[in-house]
Amino acid sequence: MSLRILPAVLAFVLLLAACGGSDDADAEEAMTEEAMTEEATSEEAMSDDMADDSMSDDVADDSMSDEEMSDEEMSDEEMSDDETSDDMADDMSDDDMEEHMATSFTVTITNTSDTAALSTPLAPGAYAVHSSMDTLFAEGENDRGEGLEQLAEDGDPSTLVASLSGVSTVSVAGAFTNPDEGAEAGPALPGSTYSFTFEAMPGDYLSLATMIVQSNDWFFAPSSSGINLFDGGEPIDGDVTDAVGLWDAGTEADEVPGEGANQAPRQSGPDTGEDQDGPVAAVPGYEGSISVEISINS
Numbered sequence: 001m002s003l004r005i006l007p008a009v010l011a012f013v014l015l016l017a018a019c020g021g022s023d024d025a026d027a028e029e030a031m032t033e034e035a036m037t038e039e040a041t042s043e044e045a046m047s048d049d050m051a052d053d054s055m056s057d058d059v060a061d062d063s064m065s066d067e068e069m070s071d072e073e074m075s076d077e078e079m080s081d082d083e084t085s086d087d088m089a090d091d092m093s094d095d096d097m098e099e100h101m102a103t104s105f106t107v108t109i110t111n112t113s114d115t116a117a118l119s120t121p122l123a124p125g126a127y128a129v130h131s132s133m134d135t136l137f138a139e140g141e142n143d144r145g146e147g148l149e150q151l152a153e154d155g156d157p158s159t160l161v162a163s164l165s166g167v168s169t170v171s172v173a174g175a176f177t178n179p180d181e182g183a184e185a186g187p188a189l190p191g192s193t194y195s196f197t198f199e200a201m202p203g204d205y206l207s208l209a210t211m212i213v214q215s216n217d218w219f220f221a222p223s224s225s226g227i228n229l230f231d232g233g234e235p236i237d238g239d240v241t242d243a244v245g246l247w248d249a250g251t252e253a254d255e256v257p258g259e260g261a262n263q264a265p266r267q268s269g270p271d272t273g274e275d276q277d278g279p280v281a282a283v284p285g286y287e288g289s290i291s292v293e294i295s296i297n298s
Contacts, residue, residue: 101201102199102200102201103199103200103201103229103230103235103296104197104198104199104296104297105197105198105199105200105206105229105235105294105295105296105297106195106196106197106294106295106297107127107195107196107197107198107206107208107292107293107294108193108194108195108292108293108294108295109122109125109176109188109193109194109195109208109210109290109291109292110191110192110193110290110291110292110293111188111189111190111191111192111193111289111290112190112191112288112289112290112291113190113288113289113290114190114191115288116286116287116288116289117285117286117288117289118212118214118257118258118286118289119190120190120212120213120214120215120257120258120289121187121188121189121190121213121214122187122188122194122210122211122212122213122220122290123151123154123155123187123210123211123212123213123264124155124156124157124175124176124177124178124185124186124187124194124210125151125157125175125176125194125208125209125210125211125219126147126151126157126160126161126164126173126174126175126176126208126209127172127173127174127175127176127196127198127206127207127208127209128164128167128170128172128173128174128206128207128208128226129170129171129172129173129198129199129200129204129205129206129229130167130169130170130171130204130205130207130226131169131171131203131204131205132167132169133224133225133226134224134225135164135167135169135170135205135207135224135226136148136160136164136207136209136221136224137221137224137247137249137280138224138280139223139224139247139279139280139281139282140279140280140281141279141280142250142277142278142279142280143249143250143251143280146159146160146163146164147159147160147161147162147163147164148160148209148219148249148251148280149217149249149251149252150270150271151209151210151211151219152209152211152217152218152219152247152249152251152252153211153216153217153249153251153252153270153271153273154211154264154270154271155187155211155213155264156270157175157177157209158175160209161173161174161175171200171204172198172199172200174196174198176194176195176196176208176210178194179192179193179194180192180193180194180195181193187213194210197297200229200230200235202230202233203230204229204230205225205226205227205228205229206222206226206227206229206294207221207222207224207226207227208221208222208292209221210290211264212246212257212286212289213263213264213265214257214258214263214264214265215254215257215260215263216252216253216254216255216260216262216263216273217248217249217250217251217252217254217273217276218246218247218248218249218257218283219246219247219249220244220245220246220247220289220290221244221245221247222240222243222244222245223243223245224280227240227243227294229294235296236294237294237295237296238293238294238295239291239292239293240292240293240294241290241291241292241293243292244290244292245282245283246282246283246284246286246289247280247281247282247283248278248280248281248282248283249280250276250277250278250279250280250281251275251276251277251278252273252274252275252276253273253274253275253276254276255273260273262274
């Protein structure tokens with residue numbers, strides 16, 4: 001190579017080297033700027049994410065706060081409902097106590113047969129306060145064998161009272177055995193009275209039965225449903241004789257009243273008449289032999 005050409009070649013090589021170094025620096029600078037941009041973008045994204053998270057937390061806090069307020073409102077409402085229920089319960093309790101407070105009654109049975117067709121003593125009897133029908137007997141049906149026969153034939157109420165005491169719909173069962181005019185148990189003669197006292201509530205009925213001594217198996221009693229002790233929720237008071245009738249127990253053959261050998265004043269012992277298997281039935285024509293009054297005790 002000519003020595004005159006050598007300096008030119010060297011100069012060209014140096015120029016190329018200088019140009020290459022400038023390109024590398026530019027590349028490095030570009031890469032640095034891109035990295036900074038990416039970092040800034042990443043930081044911005046993180047900042048946005050944190051902001052979103054913060055907003056989410058705020059929303060969650062608001063939601064929890066709203067839910068707590070709702071729960072508190074529900075709790076207040078439940079407390080209010082409970083107070084209302086308690087108030088209603090107290091009011092109902094007071095009403096129920098007033099409505100179902102027991103009333104004390106006294107029943108007086110007077111033997112008025114001295115002015116009737118047949119003058120006869122009345123035997124000790126039984127009574128029941130009950131809420132169901134057909135407690136002592138059912139008209140048209142045979143005696144149940146629970147003590148009505150002993151009362152109607154022999155004037156003995158003890159078996160019937162014991163039976164009534166075991167009936168779930170009977171709140172009171174008892175016997176009237178002593179005339180008001182005497183100290184000893186026995187029949188009430190014409191002009192004499194029996195009386196007894198009991199307590200009852202609305203929905204209760206009274207049944208009673210007493211034997212006509214001058215008969216085989218007849219007895220005075222209300223109808224099989226009994227006497228309703230309350231009218232429109234108010235206790236009854238006064239004469240209830242019209243609700244009482246004469247009945248044939250159907251357990252012993254009938255003889256002429258006041259004349260039969262098997263009737264109590266003339267029979268040799270209890271249960272001595274001819275047995276009969278008939279239904280309980282009403283006996284007409286002996287009105288005026290009995291008077292029944294109910295009074296309210298203050």
